[in-house]
Amino acid sequence: MNIEHEPKPLTLGSAWREGAKRLRQADVEEADADAELLLLYLLGINKTVLLRDLREPFPxxxxxxxxxxxxxxxxxxxxxxxxxxxxxxxxAFEVTSSVLIPRPETELLAEAILNIADVLWPASDFNEMNGLTLLDVGTGSGILAITMASERPNWRITASDLSREALAVAGRNAGLNGVEERIEFVQGDLLQPFIARDELDDPKIIDILVSNPPYIPSSDIPHLQREVKDHEPLLALDGGEDGLNPYRIMSGQLRQLPQLPRLVGWEVGAGQAEDVAELLRAVTDWDEIRFIKDYAGIDRHVIAIK
Incomplete structure (x- = not known):
């Protein structure tokens, strides 16, 4: 006698497992984590609720x-x-296809800038009226500028980007994080908007310069993961033939600023740290140039201190 079994009803847990399986079949590297994030987003719940309700029916x-x-x-x-x-x-930051997706290693740059600035400029030396000025070049979604504005409320922050679409995302993120009144957003290419052109210009003195510019060599882009090469903005990825174009340009522009920043922090690509440090050494005799490694042990950030 044949006994027919009714298919098991879909639960939150089985939807999660089946979703991860389908992603693995499509060669998605982080299939389990991505399926989890998508399910949490779809249902509007957090992981604690998901784990509690794994046996509940899927709507x-x-x-x-x-x-x-x-x-x-x-x-x-x-x-x-x-x-x-x-x-x-x-x-939390809004991200769209107009901006690069924030990476965990960039948090190390934010942390380094905050810690070094606290040593260079003790808090007792500054008040609400004369706080430090920080410029974030190529702000993208605004993560560095907004983090600095949130962590150091007395700093004066400017964030720039060549992309109007990216600046729109950064502006919304500033609002989401309650710092929109304390960040000036400027459209322009690298440091060009901040170079005084004549005596009528109001020179902007920059104490701290941070940037996570495009640093991938043009020839490497076709070989990146499809999630990156096919979806993230090329403007935020392509650093020219060897990936160093933005650093060359900014290093040259540093000399044209009204005053040299006392602290410069740039994120760089794998194997680029020493080349970028040499570009900075050609600008002035810094007191110190240090490298910061990322979680993979790669020299990921170049910090120059004067």
Whole structure:
């Protein structure tokens, strides 16, 4: 006698497992984590609730959307763009295809700048009226500028980017994090907007310069992960033939600023730290140039101190 078994009803747990399986079949590297993030986003819950309700039935009304989200991820779209959010330094940031997705290693640059600045400029020396000025060049989603404004409320922050679309995202993120009144957003190419052109210009004195510019060599871009090369903005990736073009330009522009920043912090690509340090050494006799390693042990940030 044949006994027919009814298919098991789809639960939150089985939807999660099946979603991860489908992503693995499409060669998604972080299939389990991405399936989890997509499911949390779809249901509007956190992981604690998901783990508690793993055996609860999956809502049938969400099934079509769930399949759509999984297909987008199977096609290589970064999960951060799908859910529209990425965390950085403990804060949520909106991300769209107009901006680079924030990476954990950039948090190390933010932390280094905050710590070094506290040594160079003791808090007792500054008040609300004469706080430090910081410029974030190529701000993208605004993560560095907004983090600095949030962590050091007495600093005066300017954030620039060549992309109007990126500046719009950064402006919304400033609002989401409650610092929109304390950041000036400027459109322009690298340091060009801050170079005084004549005696009528109001020179902007910059104490701290930070930047995470495009640093991938043009020839390497076709070989990047599909999530990066097919979805993240080329403007935020392509650093020219050897990836060093933005650093060459900014190093030359440093001499044209009204005053040399006392602290410069730049994120760089793998194997570029020493070349970027040489570009900075050609500008002036810095008191110290140090490298900061990322979580993979790569020299990821170049810090110059005067």
């Amino acid at each position: 049938e009304t969400k099934l079509e959307e769930w399949n759509s989200l999984l297909q987008r991820k199977r096609n290589g779209e970064p999960v951060q763009y799908i859910i529209g959010e990425q965390y950085f330094y403990g804060r």
